[in-house]
Every structure is written in structure tokens, then in C-alpha cells.
Amino acid sequence: MLKVGILGAGRIAGVHAAAITAHSGSTLVAVSDFIPANAEKLAAQYGCEARTNDAILNDPTIDAVLIATSTDTHSGFIEAATAAGKAVFCEKPVDLSLARAQACQKLASASGRPVMIGFNRRFDPNFGALKAALDAGEIGKAELLSITSFDPTPPPVAYVKVSGGLFRDMMIHDFDMANFIMGTAPETINAVGTSIVDPDIGLAGDVDTAVVTMTYADGRIAVIKNSRRAAYGYDQRVELLGSKGMLQAQNVLENTVVKSTVDGVTGAKPTYFFLQRYTAAFTAEWAGFVAALANGTAMPVTLDDGVAALAMAGAATMSVKTGAPVRLDSI
Numbered sequence: 001m002l003k004v005g006i007l008g009a010g011r012i013a014g015v016h017a018a019a020i021t022a023h024s025g026s027t028l029v030a031v032s033d034f035i036p037a038n039a040e041k042l043a044a045q046y047g048c049e050a051r052t053n054d055a056i057l058n059d060p061t062i063d064a065v066l067i068a069t070s071t072d073t074h075s076g077f078i079e080a081a082t083a084a085g086k087a088v089f090c091e092k093p094v095d096l097s098l099a100r101a102q103a104c105q106k107l108a109s110a111s112g113r114p115v116m117i118g119f120n121r122r123f124d125p126n127f128g129a130l131k132a133a134l135d136a137g138e139i140g141k142a143e144l145l146s147i148t149s150f151d152p153t154p155p156p157v158a159y160v161k162v163s164g165g166l167f168r169d170m171m172i173h174d175f176d177m178a179n180f181i182m183g184t185a186p187e188t189i190n191a192v193g194t195s196i197v198d199p200d201i202g203l204a205g206d207v208d209t210a211v212v213t214m215t216y217a218d219g220r221i222a223v224i225k226n227s228r229r230a231a232y233g234y235d236q237r238v239e240l241l242g243s244k245g246m247l248q249a250q251n252v253l254e255n256t257v258v259k260s261t262v263d264g265v266t267g268a269k270p271t272y273f274f275l276q277r278y279t280a281a282f283t284a285e286w287a288g289f290v291a292a293l294a295n296g297t298a299m300p301v302t303l304d305d306g307v308a309a310l311a312m313a314g315a316a317t318m319s320v321k322t323g324a325p326v327r328l329d330s331i
């Protein structure tokens, strides 16, 4: 039985606490938060202890630490937990700074302890089936990837200011999805962005709507579209054109009822946001972590994957500022 401690007891920690306690191979021992009331609330909900970060990190009976604190603390906690001999699951992104994430990558790798990064979308059954069909050769060679990822509503500007920006906070998932599907990182990244949804996001130095085009060494192309607002809900689609056909992963809808009347044909909206859309993915993600530890196999999403996506976010941020494509090997 894998004994787990969670650092940070906010929104995403609750999702992970549910997955840990539901899994027959793991048990939640303790949670911490620098706002003690947050830890106490989550601990009461899942019948575990509320402790300090250090009390979790220094407990020799805890096998694995799940890092669900705010992004600027991730690298430090990955280093502390691996140095304490723990297996680590850390939420995305690895850090706000690429240099800091790379320093963490070196230390964690030297520790020899396994680290998984929480790119939950790789575990979505629809995107997983698309990837499996590609790998089985069902559409020939991949040529053009299009990823659409729109949030239902923009976050508060206070969140935007500490988020690292749209590319590090939001599109990082899509950069990782592109790497997952294409099997390699691109060569160049070209980004355009605007703050058309909420001008205050622009005043805070960020964009809320962006398009990124990426080119690969072998001539393939990928396009990612992000918006912080879609009036009809969370829009999460992937389309892959290959030499022998196309694969499309469509939205998951609130229900499958289609109403056809004299007025037209209508259906349900997409499920509201990530908590609803990716419930199965979060469960499968945790199962993937537990299985890799139990079997002694490589983590299904590595710290290297996390650093690669962060480098792409940095390149996109630079491209928006300069108005020019950025070679990934230049940053």
C-alpha cells in the first residue's frame, strides 16, 4: 500500500485526494497547507491528518508526496521531496522559470527518485484512443495537428498576475499534448496573442486569446488555439490529419440527447470545465503513477516532459513579444 502525503490543500488537491483514496493501492496519510484551515478542511473530508509541509516530508513512513501547491513552489518541493527519498507526483507546470525548472531537473535526476508531472490530459480516454490509433498506423504518417483548448470563462486578474501567463499556465497542457501525439518537440514556435476577452488581462501583461503554430524538423506542422472564454463551455478538441486519413477527438457533452424539431437540431453543451471534463483522466493519471511505482517502470509523464513543455511556453511568450518565430533550441 502506497502511503501518500499531499502538499497544498486547494482546488486541485481535492481532485487528487479523491483519486488517492479511491485507489486500492494507495492511502492518504496527511495533507499540509500554509493556510492551516485549508489542510484541516481537506483532512477532515478524507479522514487523514493535517500537518506541516516538513512533517510530511520528514515522515519516513510516507512513500510518495503529491505537490499541489502554487506553481512558484513546485521546484523547491520536488527537490526537497526527492532528497527525502520520496517518489513525487507534481502538478503542472514544473516552475514559472525555465532555468529554475532545469536546475530542479538536475537535482531530482541525481536523487534517482521517480518524478511524475501532472499532465492529466494524456490520460483522457478520447485523446488516448486518438494516440493509440495513430501509433497503430490507422491514418498513416501524422502531418498536421490542430488542438483547440478554450476555457468557459477567464480567471480573476489576481490569478492571471501570478499564473506565469497563458502559455505557462494554460497552453502548457496543449504543448504537452502536442509532444505526446507528435512524439517529439517542434523546432520552431510562432505565437500571436491578444487580450480581447478582458482588457485588464492585457493590462496585467498577459494575453487571453492566442494561436501558436509549430514546425517540426521533418516538415510536420501543429496549430494550438487557446481562449480564456467560450460562451458554450469548455472546448477541448484534437484533430490530426495523416497521410491516410484523419483522427478527431470531439468534445465530451453533458448528455447525448439530440433534439430535432421544426426549429432545427440541437444538442447539449460540452461538460462545464476541467473538473467535469477530465474526471476519468485524473483517476487514470493517479493509477498510472501507482502502477509505475509498483512495477518499477518509467513514469508515464516525466520531469523531462514537464521541462520540455515549459521551454515551449517560454518560446511562445518570447514570440508574442518579438513578433517573430522562435527556435526552441535558442532558449
Ligand SMILES: NC(=O)c1ccc[n+]([C@@H]2O[C@H](COP(=O)([O-])OP(=O)(O)OC[C@H]3O[C@@H](n4cnc5c(N)ncnc54)[C@H](O)[C@@H]3O)[C@@H](O)[C@H]2O)c1
Residues within 6 Å of the ligand: 007, 008, 009, 010, 011, 012, 013, 032, 033, 034, 035, 038, 053, 068, 069, 070, 071, 073, 091, 092, 093, 118, 119, 120, 169, 274
Ligand atoms: N492539471 C490540471 O488540470 C490543473 C488544474 C488546476 C490547477 N493545477 C495546478 O495545480 C497547482 C495548484 O492550483 P490550484 O488551482 O489547486 O490552486 P489553489 O490556490 O486552489 O491551491 C493551492 C494551495 O496551495 C497552498 N500553498 C501555496 N503555497 C504553499 C506552500 N509553500 N506550502 C503549503 N501550501 C501552500 C495554498 O494555500 C492553497 O491552498 C497550480 O500549480 C496549478 O497550475 C493543475
